[in-house]
Amino acid sequence: MWSSQYVRSPLxxxxxxxxxxxxxxxxxxxxxxxxxTQSLPMHLxxxxxQSHLDAGTREFLRQCSEKSNWLFVQIYxxxxxxxxxxxxxxxxxxxxxxxxSMFIFSEDQLLRLLRVEPDWRARRVLDLGAGxxxxxxxxxxxxxxxxxxxxxPTMKWQLRKKGYR
Numbered sequence: 001m002w003s004s005q006y007v008r009s010p011l012x013x014x015x016x017x018x019x020x021x022x023x024x025x026x027x028x029x030x031x032x033x034x035x036x037t038q039s040l041p042m043h044l045x046x047x048x049x050q051s052h053l054d055a056g057t058r059e060f061l062r063q064c065s066e067k068s069n070w071l072f073v074q075i076y077x078x079x080x081x082x083x084x085x086x087x088x089x090x091x092x093x094x095x096x097x098x099x100x101s102m103f104i105f106s107e108d109q110l111l112r113l114l115r116v117e118p119d120w121r122a123r124r125v126l127d128l129g130a131g132x133x134x135x136x137x138x139x140x141x142x143x144x145x146x147x148x149x150x151x152x153p154t155m156k157w158q159l160r161k162k163g164y165r
Contacts, residue, residue, distance in 0.1 A: 049112055056106025067099075088154075094132075095154030101134040110138060132158040140164075 037045050068074065077097060084093045094100030111118060122143045127136045130148035132155055140146045148164045150156050 051105070051109055054106050054108050056108060057103070060103045060106075089152065091131075091152045092154045095152055095158050098132070098158070101132050104135050105138065107138055127164075130159055130164065131155050133162045133164055136164060137162075 035048060035050060037048055040048060077099065080097060081090070081093050084096070088096075091100070105113060111120065114120070120142060124145040124147070125139055125143045127133075127139070127146070127148045130136050130150050131152075133148065136146060136148055136159075146164060148159050150159055
């Protein structure tokens with residue numbers, strides 16, 4: 001009947017997908033991606049680390065799915081984005097609304113990527129383009145001094161609110 005690929009509105013697309021596939025557990029069983037390491041040059045193959053759908057990633061996805069079902073909040077976000085979009089960037093609007101957080105890796109995935117032990121600690125870290133600080137939050141418990149950079153004024157405001165320098 002309806003196909004979500006032709007729906008332009010993110011709100012409408014989300015509602016349509018939720019009507020077609022109401023069980024979020026089914027979506028978690030999908031395999032999202034796998035890298036064909038045979039396509040990589042020989043010298044890069046041993047360096048590649050395949051990511052996976054671990055507990056931290058599942059929790060992030062669960063929260064996203066839950067928030068996407070809040071109809072009136074999504075309508076509010078759409079209205080604010082329409083009005084503020086006339087004079088603000090999408091990144092700045094998301095910073096103002098406290099949404100649009102990035103998820104790059106879970107804590108377990110971070111340790112695997114860095115190839116370090118669970119008790120690993122560092123002295124300093126610099127997060128370039130820290131956004132709202134959600135990725136920084138995963139790294140910061142293991143680091144003594146955390147520094148962040150960001151261009152968007154509203155994302156800078158979010159970072160200051162969270163106590164990042």
